[in-house]
Amino acid sequence: MNVAFTSRTLSLSRPQLFRGIRKVQSSFATCSVLSANRAVVYTSNGDPSQVLSALTFSNLPPPPPNTVNVRFLLSPINPADINVIEGVYPAKPNPNASLSSSGKGSQDEPVFVAGNEGLAEVTNVGDGVTHLQPNDWVIMTRQQAGTWSTGMNVKPQDILKVPRSLNDVEAATITVNPPTAYNMLHDFVQLNEGDWVIQNGANGAVGQVVIQIAAAKGLKTINLIRNRNDIASLTEYLSNLGATHVVTYDELSDKSFRQRVKEWTGGKNIRLGLNCVSGKPTTLMTRLLGQNAHLVSYGAMSKEPLSLPTSLFIFKNLTCHGFWQSRWYDSKSSGEREKLVETLVGLMRAGKLKEPSHEILTIQGSEGDEEASQKIRHAIATLAKGQHGKKILLKMEETF
Template sequence: MFSFSRSSLRHFSSSARILGRAVVYSQNGDPSKVLRVLTYPSVPSPPPPHSVNLNFLLSPISPADINVVEGVYPSKPAKTDALTLSGEANPLFVGGNEGLARVTAVGEGVHTLAVDDWVIMLKQQAGTWATDRTVTVADVAKVPDSQFLTQAQAATITVSVNPPTAYNMLADFVDLESGDWVVQNGANSAVGQAVIQIAAARGLKTINLIRDRCNLDALKERLHNLGATHVLTYDQLADKSVREDIKQWTGGKPIRLGLNCVGGKDTTNMARLLGNDAHLVSYGAMAKQPLSIPISLFIFKNLTCHGFWQSRWYIKKPLEEREKLMQNLVTLMKEKKVREVISHLHPLITLLTSVAGHS
């Protein structure tokens, strides 16, 4: 879904050119082998009618992005939107599905956006590992209240799939009220940290499961500072005596929502904590092991299991609901109830030239 489609490239012959750089690949495989950095005439100026030129400010690099390059992710870039350049034998796909961008120019007929507006991408596999691109105005959404946000905040809350995933999983499956309990594994992941913060903002209490590690106490403290009610390791969860502790924590109140991104026996043990008519929502499988749920939980507790994929949510929901979700997340950020969760910030080209060849 890279913006420099054949129709865009035609404008290069008669319009001013701006050199851009992008991280591209022509075939799937090991990212360290198939990715390369390309310099090329990037965007036509002015942009075509009903289009805008963008300069990307921050573009996440997520596990899903790597899976797309490897060719093992369900959502793939469209061949019709690949970049085709003279001298290149094959169409080039630009990596990246998410990105925060600034509008640098607007084409004729664009009335909803202006220069310097911040926008995010609405199309999947948009090709955001680039400095500049041209897109149709229908493929972007304006970030609300951007004047109150830093670039990191805007990129974390409105661009990354992690906070929207956390928000929707807490909202869409169980009608939770303040004081209700949620249990999740992978609690130190980006989604897990977003769950902790959004749940705390709603008055929900969380039991958060993580792997044992050398810096365990420091990690527990960090999660508690985000709003986690309790933090346990999977080894602790495997001890049946811990279930009595959990009953005391909850006061016997049933846990009605479990969030899973791990799979395997650790998720099986977590599912046993759920009460009657609970819902287990799976959005990942980091252990790369099957989900194994005892039949008794279905028969005697009426457990319901779901799969959740934020990309599917975006596909099914109208623009109004997407914009409402973004506004809700921005409001949480403005109220300082949710902070950005970024592990590292790198200049994109500098980072990827360390693992990819140059062009």
């Protein structure tokens, strides 16, 4: 509810004015909590379009010593977030029983707050915290922190400061897809300028970052995508990002394709393959790899198993790896995490890594919990069906 005090308002008598204020206060009391927080929560795993709901909760108290309060600015909705809510993802969030004294979010009915990635702004700093101050931008380093919220209290070791010279979309999306792409390109094989990389799912969020980081390093890429009605515009888009060649899975199945690849590479071995699809397309892609190559799998969008000929291991000495960015974070020190983020920030500042194609889903403070719940469920249902080509970033306003 918006209240505008005009010259007519000021001309009211004192009793009239107080009656008007009491009426406004009563209206607030019946519809929402004044200037409160809100989170997207669930009490059990299942279909996100069914189990998710918005929950309004009280403003945060001042932070206890050695903690900080943050306000989330943007929080991406990633495919892995949907899998976590469904209960089919290895990483599990901790239940939250501190949002309310009774009902949902209390000790009697704890909830899970959705969201793993997000950009937040420090609003209040507890005693003992010296390296952070209000208005600093931070990102989450603790997995499944519950970022689909307006605010929370966090420990300093669970966040990492990022420069405000980035735009909010760049900062909000820096902890999942860019690190995954960067680490897969650097951790398994030493690649030099002019070397080749082949990947499937190249139009995905990680695939697009792979293209850009590879181009920045002088690497050449063969990028496999599913055929579609807008194939020409998508091919142009990926080429503008830096893709050397963009190819459909239909072309990959053609027996003459192997010869085309040899002509492109000049017979040079392709030493790294990146897989997020599995199934037959990955089997065909892996056959194009050269001697002593590495295949890195970070997904299985086809929901089919990874099946590879034994001959590739015997005669080509193929090495296969699985990659999970969450495991990387768990195994690395805070200094190593900071160094990675600094590298990615440098690529963004240099214009070599663009923000993802996106749209922002705003949950307005004036919207009730039920209306907010419906908007979120609809967005999740659309993403789950693969009917949305852009990354959705959630912007949740404090309720009023």
